[in-house]
Amino acid sequence: MPDCLVLAGPTDEIYSPAALDLLTDVERERAARFRHESHRRDFVAAHLLARRCAARVTGVPEERLTLLQYCDRCGPGHGRPSIAEIPRLGVSLTHSRGYVCAAAGPGRVGVDAEHIPPGPLDESLAAQALSPAERPLVPDNETLIRFWVRKEALIKRGELTMDGLRTTDLSALPLGGSHGEDEPRRLQWEGRHLMEWRTGSGVVVGVVTDHPARLGRSAGSRAEEDL
Numbered sequence: 001m002p003d004c005l006v007l008a009g010p011t012d013e014i015y016s017p018a019a020l021d022l023l024t025d026v027e028r029e030r031a032a033r034f035r036h037e038s039h040r041r042d043f044v045a046a047h048l049l050a051r052r053c054a055a056r057v058t059g060v061p062e063e064r065l066t067l068l069q070y071c072d073r074c075g076p077g078h079g080r081p082s083i084a085e086i087p088r089l090g091v092s093l094t095h096s097r098g099y100v101c102a103a104a105g106p107g108r109v110g111v112d113a114e115h116i117p118p119g120p121l122d123e124s125l126a127a128q129a130l131s132p133a134e135r136p137l138v139p140d141n142e143t144l145i146r147f148w149v150r151k152e153a154l155i156k157r158g159e160l161t162m163d164g165l166r167t168t169d170l171s172a173l174p175l176g177g178s179h180g181e182d183e184p185r186r187l188q189w190e191g192r193h194l195m196e197w198r199t200g201s202g203v204v205v206g207v208v209t210d211h212p213a214r215l216g217r218s219a220g221s222r223a224e225e226d227l
Contacts (some may be wrong), residue, residue: 003106004103004105004106004107004214005053005056005057006053007049007215008049008205010201011100014048015041015044019120022048022063024068024208027067033187038098046093046101047067048097050093052059052102053216054104057104064086066084067079067081067084068082070082070152081093088106089110090209091103092109092111093111093146096221099113099201104208105211105213109207109209110155110203111150111153111208112148112155113203113205113206114152115201116142116202116203117141121140129169130144130148131170131171133149136149136193147202148197149171149193150208151168154208173187183225186213193209193211193212197215
């Protein structure tokens with residue numbers, strides 16, 4: 001199996017009404033419960049993108065893939081995703097107000113994307129998310145959200161819980177750099193591979209995988225061009 005593939009982009013470039021035909025009954029029911037159409041489109045686009053990642057990695061057409069989600073506490077319907085036909089494949093997805101991202105590959109996979117809040121540092125979120133060593137490194141919301149998406153990606157891999165945010169210390173990982181908007185930065189941390197970037201619309205994305213990940217640039221189609 002190839003290394004992990006990550007696809008991401010604006011919801012409007014990925015969403016298609018035809019994507020609803022690929023979703024399971026459970027996914028369609030969940031999509032229908034969203035009160036806002038924009039949130040529903042984000043959900044559908046992210047679930048389509050997860051199938052697209054899995055299809056490119058495995059060579060199985062996306063229309064033949066069944067995306068399942070299971071929560072250890074609540075049961076099926078939400079929680080960590082998997083592909084029914086290829087249960088050993090790691091899969092993760094995320095969406096944040098008009099932007100979606102998904103990844104698939106061998107081993108454990110976790111992705112998260114969050115918009116940077118406007119205004120001064122969100123002290124409440126900082127107190128919830130940061131370890132004592134991390135807190136002095138965070139002067140603004142952009143740095144805070146960078147820590148947040150790294151830890152959320154670990155949660156989605158199944159190796160961290162919300163209760164462990166403040167006791168998980170990522171302060172040794174670099175935060176600055178000369179990378180431009182939408183240009184991914186790749187790091188390694190205790191055997192894990194981290195890829196992250198910031199979009200021009202103010203979304204920070206973090207991807208944590210067991211194997212190196214590549215970012216596909218053509219998320220809205222089956223064509224593939226990678227960074």
